[in-house]
Amino acid sequence: MTYSMFDVVFYGAGAFSVVTTTLAITRTNPVYALLNFVMSILGIALVIFVLGAPFAASLEVIVYAGAVVVLFLFVVMMLNLAHLKTDFGVKRGRSVRLAVPGVLVISIIIEIGIAFSGRFGKETTYHIIGPSAVGRQLLVADIIPIELGSMLLLAALLGAFHLARLSPERGRQ
Amino acid sequence: MINLSWQAPASLAIILFALGLIGLITRRNLIFVILSIEVMLNAVALLFIVAGMRWGHPDGQVMFIFILNLAGGELALGLVLLLRLRARITTLDGDSANILRES
């Protein structure tokens, strides 16, 4: 079995994103966690690119890394949590409390593994799906979901705006 | 050319999802809760890409776009709530944000 360059890139980027994600969820400093998350996103973007979805990969970088996480970082900086080292959330009965999510997660992985194994075949019809194909699917076949998505965003916008304005505490502080 | 089967990236997505779930369950800090949710969303998005690759259909990427949409909206609201919560309880410990309880 030979490995092509794509395989190498995939496994490298995949391992990279797994490692950075692990780091992201275990950091105590939110900024480091976010940086690791950005790394993970870049790794995933690479994976997506390798999987033949350059458009999605670009969006992953532009939207996720470039807007979503920047916003996140912005809020963290605004909260000025630089020195707020947060603990892991587990104090008493550490082993027991870690065991619960551990068991949960492992059983889910096993379940999904069983569910996936032996299904959907092994062969892959690999070809690159460029932006125009996606665009056609998106704007012709899925025009109603697009509208629903835009309404979702509008609702989120209004909700965020309202929640940010509504400030009963401001008078007291 | 490429001889990557779909199982490997799918497994990657599942691992990332599991990591996000662990983070969601174990972390107290609400920033990390939101972060974990984003990780999970991201993993699901990746899984859709994998499905799109498996069947060679753009629908996978379409779903990816919808998930981005959802993640954006979710994050905006989540962060605003985070700010409000911070103003109210002066900590970001999710466990102490249970003052809705009656007794």
Added chain:
Amino acid sequence: MGNIIWIIPAAPLIGSILLGLFGARWSNRWSGFIGTLSIVISALLSVAIAVHWFQDPPVDEHMRIMLWRWISLPEYSSYIEFYLDPVSLIMMLVISVIGLLIHIFSTEYMAGEAGYSRFFAYLNLFVASMLLLVLANDLLVLFVGWEGVGVCSYLLVGFWFHKAANGYAARKSFVVTRIADVAMLVGILLLSNALGTVSIQPMLAKAALLWPHGGIMAAAGAALLLIGGLGKSAQFPFQTWLPDAMAGPTPVSALIHAATMVTAGMYLVIRLYPLFALVPSVLTVIAVGAVITILTASLTALVQRDIKRVLAYSTVAQIGYMFLALGVGAWSAAMFHFLTHAVFKALLFLSAGAIAMRLHHEQDIFRMGGLRQKLSVVFWAFLIGSASLAALPVVSAGAFSKEMILASLWESPGLGKWLWLAALFGAVLTATYIFRVVFLVFFGEVKTEPTGHYGVRIVVPLVLLAIAASTIGWLEMPKFMASSSVFSSFLEPVLGHPATESTLPHWVTAAGYIAPLLGVVIGFGLYRSGYWVRTAGPVGQGNDGGQAERSMGEGVRRFMRAGFGFDFLYDRLLVQPFLWLVKILRNDPIDAIFMSAAAAAMRFHGALRRSQIGQLRRYAGMLALGSMAVIVIMVFA
């Protein structure tokens, strides 16, 4: 001429709407003017139609005018249609003319009362409804008018609604008559179902054609309609509402509860007499019930203190006479008695109102006295009215109509003689109780000093009615006097020729004339001996004999004073069980079943709520567990 019939009920209706909408903003003078004007229009048109009728009777002796189709169903239609024949013409004349006089009286009587325009709005609406009732050619339309007058009666009895007792009286009159009306509605539906129409003339023709004499369907329909009529006319066993209805203003009592509305039951029976003629058993029931009504009401009237209650019971008794006539098939006698009764009872009520007006609304006859000189106009009016009510021979209208009823009773087969005897006894009682009032109120020493004076609007109606009360009886006189039969020949096309009088013995006629005189003599004798004053009973309604001696006679009197205990009986038989049922159902035993389900849900909710602890991570864990379960089910099941 017939085309303008619709204006007659429409004018008071429009007047009522105008008063209802704008009356509150108008001055009292203007309200009274509008309210009276609308009736003037009706009355003038009625008189014009009547005059025209006499000069040139229409073909087939009736007029019919169809306004529009009301209900249109595949197999059933109902029309807003007016039907005028001699019977309804007389009703219409009485209603509009007496209504006009009472309106004129009211404009002065009600002066200074709060709600002046409201009063006239109600009164106009009443007249409109009543005219609709008598003119309707369709039982459904008639029923609309029927309920309309019921509503107006309720509104006017409770006119001074600030007092709880008035509200109670209004509710009582409303509820009692509604109970009867339900039966009537059932009867109408039954007829419409059985005959396919409730348009009166075709319906009667069909009934006579389809149903055998004494058939069960005819009996059921007639009985159900009769119950409605008994309720409206305050006959046994529905008579209890009318005395309480005297809580309303006196002109209302005169118009509604004496002259017009309470005779609606009689009118219904006459209007549908072919149907009733089919079932002699129902007629017998009418007659027997009427006798019971006459005797109980007359005896009750004998011991009342309140002048208006005396008149109310007398009304019940007089309508009983009409029903008695109906019960023996003397339709035109009933109509004639209706006519005379309407005149003299309106006169009596207006006189009573005029007395009360001058005596600070005093209605207790034992606190009056010696008003003969002080209120001479009213004295003469009341005296003429009383004579007419007592049926004093020759000088009064009532004598001729009552004589006609007595004659037809004597002639009727079966129970006829017994009915005659009871009616004769009732006539004695009538004369006794009304002259008791006359003597107590107008003779003896003055107990309450009258104040103020009468305006022209009081005097004119009284005078006109008094003249009518003494002369209207000459329309129909027995053969041995003048042999005038204008009235019955006028009604003949509708009601048929009255029974012949050839077989009537002279002593029967004489007894009919002597009985009232005997009653007057008894009344005077007991007045002179002071018996009336001694047995006056306690002040007020007289329902409890607190400090009076517990003798046997007093007990009987107390029983009579309370209207033979019908109120008590109904209270125990109907009201108390109902209240008891309500008390049981107050906490809704059926509902408890559902409430227990709700309570269980609440407890379950309380238990579930404990899991809502606000721990985000636990929620997430639960979510993950749930997802796991779903995957297990989807994948492995």
Added chain:
Amino acid sequence: MSVLFAFLHALALLLAVVTLAAFLTWVERRVLGFWQDRLGPNRVGWQGILQVAADMIKIFFKQDWIPGFADKPTFIAAPIIVLASVLLAFAVIPFGNGVDIVGALNVGLLFFLGMTSLSVYGVVLAGWSSRSKFSLLGGMRAAAQMISYEVFMGIAVIGVVMQAGSFNLEKIVAAQTHIWFIVPQFFGFLAFFIAGIAEAHRLPFDLPEGENELGAGFHTEYSSMKFGMFFVGEYAGIVLLSALSVALYFGGGHGPIFPPIIWFALKSSFFVIFLILLRAALPRPRYDQLMSYGWKLMFPLAIGNLAVTGGVMIALGQ
């Protein structure tokens, strides 16, 4: 072999861009001096051209001092991110004559947008890791400004993408054989260029640095070569913006007589000079003015441009 060649090719281009950016520091000072009626650096070499070399020597040999209160790994990573993201973006620029790295990338324009959005991290992290108030304020300003302006930058270039039918920059250049997109996409170009200035935080939109308010903004605490990287990154950003404007709106290398690369260089130089002229000519707005300008004027303009473009294209049946 080809891998090695490609690597050398990329390295050469990289060096060229970096050198060009360094050279621009001298050009800007000289040109500004000329416009502001003063001399500028003119002592080292002919017309002071060696001033670039002198600055480099100085910057390399200054003490590389990291403040004790700073967050060290991030502090070091920030300038690298800035420079790297800008330089990576050059990979998709089609200079003409085959002088590019992946100019034919099918999502080339998106790659550029992604890299510019990544460069935000450098600025934000620099501001945060310095742990000083001026720096933090500068970083946060940069974050908000760049997110805001990137939105309508992306929307503005979609007009070009619609007309060219591709995200591929080479195809976009090829589509301008007959008419430059500046003509049909004039408003798109306005929005794009203004957003580009804000993205590169050049004057007049240099609020993240804002010398008179924030010291030097996000790079207040930086010294030596780390500062140099920001410095070079900024000038590389100017070159990038100019090059992209040319590629998207001014026909790329199209032009008579000269080979495409010469035309590309000439057109880019024009924009570089124009950007320097802007610095000399325009005052700096207030921060809230900047934001409302972006969201309330440029954003609707870009959307309107997009709508009109789409409508006209449908009407013309393209």
